[in-house]
Amino acid sequence: MSSIPILKSREAQIHTKGEKPFDMTCGKHSVAGSVSQRACVFCGSRVVLYPIADALHLIHGPIGCAAYTWDIRGALSSGPQLHRLSFSTDLRERDVIFGGEKKLEAALDELIDHYKPKAAFVYSTCIVGIIGDDVAAVCRKIEAKKGIPVLPVHSEGFKGTKKDGYKAACDALFKLVGKGSTEGVSPISINILGEFNIGGEAWLIKEYYERMGVQVVSVMTGDGRVDQIGKSHGAALNVVQCSGALTFLAEMMKEEYGTPYIRVSYIGIDDMAKSLYDVAARFPDNPEIMERTRKIVREEVEAILPELNEIRKDLEGKKAAIYVGGAFKAFSLIKALNYLGMKVVLVGSQTGNKEDYKTLQEMCDDGTIILDDANPLELSKYIIEKDADLFIGGVKERPIAFKMGIGFCDHNHERKIPLAGFRGMLAFAREVHTSVTSPVWQFCPARLGNKEK
Amino acid sequence: MKFAGKTDNYAATQNACNLCSPLGAALVFKGVSNCVPLLHGSQGCSTYIRRYMISHFKEPMDIACSNFGEHTAIFGGGANIKLAIDNIRSQYSPELIGIATTCLSETIGDDVPMFIRSYKEECEDKENLPALVHVSTPSYQGTHMQGFHGAVRALVETLAEAAETGDKPLLNLFPGMVSPSDLRLLKEIAADFGMEPVLIPDYSDTLNGPLWTEYQRIPEGGTTIEAIKSTGGAAASLECGMILAGEPETAGTWLDKKFSVPAHRIGLPIGIRETDKMMDILAEVSGNPIPDKYLGQRGRLLDAMVDGHKHLNGVKAALFGEEDLVAGLAAFCSEIGVIPALCATGGGAGRFEKTIKSVVPERIHRKMEIMEDVDFVTIEKALEKTGVDLLIGHSKGYAMSRRLKTPLLRVGFPVHDRVNGSRTLHLGYRGAQQLFDRIVNKIIEIKQDRSDVGYTYM
Numbered sequence: 089m090s091s092i093p094i095l096k097s098r099e100a101q102i103h104t105k106g107e108k109p110f111d112m113t114c115g116k117h118s119v120a121g122s123v124s125q126r127a128c129v130f131c132g133s134r135v136v137l138y139p140i141a142d143a144l145h146l147i148h149g150p151i152g153c154a155a156y157t158w159d160i161r162g163a164l165s166s167g168p169q170l171h172r173l174s175f176s177t178d179l180r181e182r183d184v185i186f187g188g189e190k191k192l193e194a195a196l197d198e199l200i201d202h203y204k205p206k207a208a209f210v211y212s213t214c215i216v217g218i219i220g221d222d223v224a225a226v227c228r229k230i231e232a233k234k235g236i237p238v239l240p241v242h243s244e245g246f247k248g249t250k251k252d253g254y255k256a257a258c259d260a261l262f263k264l265v266g267k268g269s270t271e272g273v274s275p276i277s278i279n280i281l282g283e284f285n286i287g288g289e290a291w292l293i294k295e296y297y298e299r300m301g302v303q304v305v306s307v308m309t310g311d312g313r314v315d316q317i318g319k320s321h322g323a324a325l326n327v328v329q330c331s332g333a334l335t336f337l338a339e340m341m342k343e344e345y346g347t348p349y350i351r352v353s354y355i356g357i358d359d360m361a362k363s364l365y366d367v368a369a370r371f372p373d374n375p376e377i378m379e380r381t382r383k384i385v386r387e388e389v390e391a392i393l394p395e396l397n398e399i400r401k402d403l404e405g406k407k408a409a410i411y412v413g414g415a416f417k418a419f420s421l422i423k424a425l426n427y428l429g430m431k432v433v434l435v436g437s438q439t440g441n442k443e444d445y446k447t448l449q450e451m452c453d454d455g456t457i458i459l460d461d462a463n464p465l466e467l468s469k470y471i472i473e474k475d476a477d478l479f480i481g482g483v484k485e486r487p488i489a490f491k492m493g494i495g496f497c498d499h500n501h502e503r504k505i506p507l508a509g510f511r512g513m514l515a516f517a518r519e520v521h522t523s524v525t526s527p528v529w530q531f532c533p534a535r536l537g538n539k540e541k
Numbered sequence: 542m543k544f545a546g547k548t549d550n551y552a553a554t555q556n557a558c559n560l561c562s563p564l565g566a567a568l569v570f571k572g573v574s575n576c577v578p579l580l581h582g583s584q585g586c587s588t589y590i591r592r593y594m595i596s597h598f599k600e601p602m603d604i605a606c607s608n609f610g611e612h613t614a615i616f617g618g619g620a621n622i623k624l625a626i627d628n629i630r631s632q633y634s635p636e637l638i639g640i641a642t643t644c645l646s647e648t649i650g651d652d653v654p655m656f657i658r659s660y661k662e663e664c665e666d667k668e669n670l671p672a673l674v675h676v677s678t679p680s681y682q683g684t685h686m687q688g689f690h691g692a693v694r695a696l697v698e699t700l701a702e703a704a705e706t707g708d709k710p711l712l713n714l715f716p717g718m719v720s721p722s723d724l725r726l727l728k729e730i731a732a733d734f735g736m737e738p739v740l741i742p743d744y745s746d747t748l749n750g751p752l753w754t755e756y757q758r759i760p761e762g763g764t765t766i767e768a769i770k771s772t773g774g775a776a777a778s779l780e781c782g783m784i785l786a787g788e789p790e791t792a793g794t795w796l797d798k799k800f801s802v803p804a805h806r807i808g809l810p811i812g813i814r815e816t817d818k819m820m821d822i823l824a825e826v827s828g829n830p831i832p833d834k835y836l837g838q839r840g841r842l843l844d845a846m847v848d849g850h851k852h853l854n855g856v857k858a859a860l861f862g863e864e865d866l867v868a869g870l871a872a873f874c875s876e877i878g879v880i881p882a883l884c885a886t887g888g889g890a891g892r893f894e895k896t897i898k899s900v901v902p903e904r905i906h907r908k909m910e911i912m913e914d915v916d917f918v919t920i921e922k923a924l925e926k927t928g929v930d931l932l933i934g935h936s937k938g939y940a941m942s943r944r945l946k947t948p949l950l951r952v953g954f955p956v957h958d959r960v961n962g963s964r965t966l967h968l969g970y971r972g973a974q975q976l977f978d979r980i981v982n983k984i985i986e987i988k989q990d991r992s993d994v995g996y997t998y999m
Contacts, residue, residue, distance in 0.1 A: 093631060121625030121628030123606070124588070152560065152590075155560050156592070158556060159940065174555065184648060214645040245582075247610075249584075465758060468756040469756070483595055486599075491601060491752055532752050
């Protein structure tokens with residue numbers, strides 16, 4: 089498979105564990121002409137804010153950005169469904185020439201009157217800054233007129249990477265924090281940050297914390313509500329999942345409101361349990377919380393263990409490749425896959441930092457390929473070389489795996505099933521099992537070749 | 542949920558019924574052999590478009606991007622485009638790079654043809670230089686269809702030569718944005734008339750191929766550069782799309798003007814009449830009679846139409862999507878008694894109403910609503926009033942279908958919630974046969990499901 093060449097400028101972002109001293113280059117803008125699996129600043133902002141279901145999400149720009157993100161994620165809401173609609177100012181040629189401010193103002197006016205959202209987010213796309221629209225001024229004007237927060241999101245696609253989009257989203261979110269009263273907020277309380285309620289995951293997690301006796305003030309942003317975010321500064325602790333998306337907000341809240349934060353992951357049994365124990369440990373004056381946590385973990389694990397063990401029998405020794413957005417998820421996935429008896433032969437992320445990659449390589453066996461901001465050619469080269477049985481990634485990675493006859497598990501935001509929490513671990517195991525043990529692989533030419541070798 | 546409909550000061554587009562122009566251009570370039578599409582803009586443009594198309598075609602979809610940064614937006618994208626071409630060449634060794642612009646690169650005023658010229662001049666190994674084809678696709682102009690037809694024209698304008706024809710007469714086929722199965726069908730028909738088809742684009746293999754033994758950097762298939770060059774020497778061009786036919790400058794008209802290749806411009810051959818028209822043109826151009834095979838297909842289709850006519854006559858359908866597809870479907874519906882009670886498109890060529898009316902009998906016109914440049918919220922509002930038996934369009938109509946409790950028959954692009962988007966056949970007698978069967982069966986199914994009796998004979 090040496091026929092797949094690697095760009096020279098990409099070599100420092102690809103490592104094989106054990107081959108040479110580990111020093112990953114990362115956090116770079118993607119190389120021009122390489123087919124990066126990353127998206128843009130706008131995408132980063134859009135994924136973070138998307139699940140806030142009672143807010144209006146208006147995308148200011150030509151139609152594409154709104155069309156491609158219409159109802160794109162599996163983020164569920166228990167009430168309003170406003171987030172699942174796609175709103176765009178749909179800028180045309182004359183707007184580009186004469187400016188889009190008037191159209192933006194009219195659009196906000198009309199949409200807020202009709203849908204009566206609790207807040208509005210206005211996403212700037214690439215050309216907005218170039219044509220010189222003063223989005224912030226329009227937002228201020230409409231905010232004064234309508235009496236709801238109207239927040240500009242500085243998400244011009246080219247102004248950085250997806251991570252900068254996370255930051256722009258957090259800046260907008262932060263303006264909502266502190267707007268509401270903290271009355272009724274318990275001293276034993278948390279905000280869940282970086283959980284987007286894909287397939288109802290946030291509901292699972294929230295239920296665990298509530299059973300422990302910990303109040304959940306807000307989830308950001310899964311099944312999110314503007315009012316909950318408004319009083320989130322009253323919570324005693326921010327519990328942050330995911331590599332980077334909401335860490336910016338946690339930092340800002342720490343500085344402004346003194347809210348401490350911890351980082352957790354809800355993927356896999358160990359990390360899920362640790363997420364609960366770590367929160368319980370923050371309330372040492374209430375030892376009954378830890379008691380309850382132990383009981384919850386015990387019950388939840390007992391409930392899924394028999395089936396997990398059955399599944400493990402079929403998956404033992406199989407090889408997996410992981411390519412995800414944030415590196416933090418990759419840590420948990422490695423552990424979860426190990427739990428299922430599988431071996432990780434490739435791991436990479438779109439947005440990991442130096443620390444993340446150091447941790448990743450410590451978790452991996454020798455020979456594992458570690459990648460930052462990979463492209464389809466690199467991914468295919470290594471999944472084939474490593475003879476993976478399973479690829480975990482998003483929609484863009486799926487056809488690469490399938491063409492080469494390799495099983496696939498979608499672990500991105502577009503999936504419809506919960507993969508977090510204890511029950512999510514079982515769902516994950518079933519997903520992996522369903523794909524890897526399908527009889528279709530026996531007919532796939534690429535895999536036949538590998539088996540004969 | 543109640544939607545805001547179009548008002549006088551209607552400014553927002555809600556749930557768009559169209560996509561942006563670079564998507565159409567990228568799709569065309571995917572249908573050229575050994576070609577890598579390159580979008581000149583932000584990383585998100587290529588990633589979103591890739592993801593959108595993967596969910597329909599379910600195939601690898603490498604589309605490169607020149608990855609604008611802040612620096613690029615200020616100083617221009619010249620350096621990025623050159624670096625991108627270099628990197629694509631060293632990774633993919635393509636024969637052609639199809640460069641489409643975006644709203645960003647157009648707004649800052651990048652002169653892409655000039656960048657390409659200077660790249661070629663500075664290039665050290667000129668013999669190995671891939672063809673570089675540029676199409677201007679600012680996302681604020683037109684829809685994905687303008688991007689699609691623009692890229693087809695750019696390919697021809699850049700590459701076509703006054704070539705000698707071989708043994709078989711060449712037929713240029715500009716099929717419009719149809720499915721891989723449709724493309725295969727057109728090639729088969731042209732070959733059956735004894736002609737050598739040059740289909741632009743032809744993504745029938747690149748976007749609907751088999752599993753691979755070895756990883757393919759660029760999937761096999763697609764129209765070769767040689768074939769595109771030869772279009773200047775073809776016996777004729779067949780360009781499909783009634784809306785497209787109103788466009789003064791297309792690949793077909795350009796070849797006609799430049800190389801005197803006669804352009805035959807018809808609608809998408811959906812249904813009896815438009816397919817008949819295509820067959821007659823092919824018979825005339827090739828000098829061969831319509832093969833018996835097609836007379837058989839036509840005969841069986843007519844027989845099926847008679848068998849099923851009672852289920853359909855007077856049934857009301859809403860058609861939505863790309864303008865030319867809706868026009869084709871409206872024509873076919875009118876042949877089988879289905880009233881196209883609502884025809885809607887996100888496109889805005891300005892010829893939609895006239896075109897639709899030209900394919901539907903006049904007595905039906907008063908029963909129709911025709912909407913151009915509209916979004917799904919506007920379409921749904923209209924349907925709340927009108928009420929139809931069936932929706933025929935792409936997957937993005939599903940949310941509306943669910944709320945209106947009106948079944949959706951999936952055609953066109955995108956089909957994101959079924960597995961057979963690539964294999965849906967729309968064109969020719971066989972395509973009409975499949976559409977007919979699906980429509981009749983859907984109506985029968987509705988009747989059957991809503992009946993208290995549960996008839997087993999229908």
